Amino acid sequence: LEDPTNAIDGPWRAADGSALRRSAVRHSAIPALASALGVDPVPALARTAALCAADDDALSEWTRGLLAVSCEAASLAGEGSLALVVSEVSGAPRAVRARALREVASRAGIRLLSGVHVDALDDLIVAWRGQGPIPLPGGRATRVGRGTQARILFEARSPEPTRDGG
16 A cells, blocks of 8 residues: 655645655654664564553553542532542652643643643652642642642633633
């Protein structure tokens, strides 16, 4: 099967007019790697991709299990707010905590978190020192409570009204 998007000089182009990145990698980067290494890198890349996919599946499953016992509706905050139970997530590996933090934020309507945001959220769990609310794109997160009652509260910000009142 011939896919025209695979051709480096084909009709399909990126928005800036350059070759599609996948095509450019296939036709330029991989041959350059093969030349530099003296072996075909594709089998090793395929094995690495399969290992990464298996790791991703395992981390996703672990995160789902963790969220099943640690994520709850935050009845004291606004509608749609969620809380993450600190004592349930503090012992999880960083990779799982980071996924859990991103997922709870997303469920609460807070998206587009950067690595800096996730680091600050993780500090509310593993490096608590009384820091205040963490401003996030579209909301905020705050640590509330103490000991086993400690929670990370995720609150989405209401959209700003437009000038026409809508």
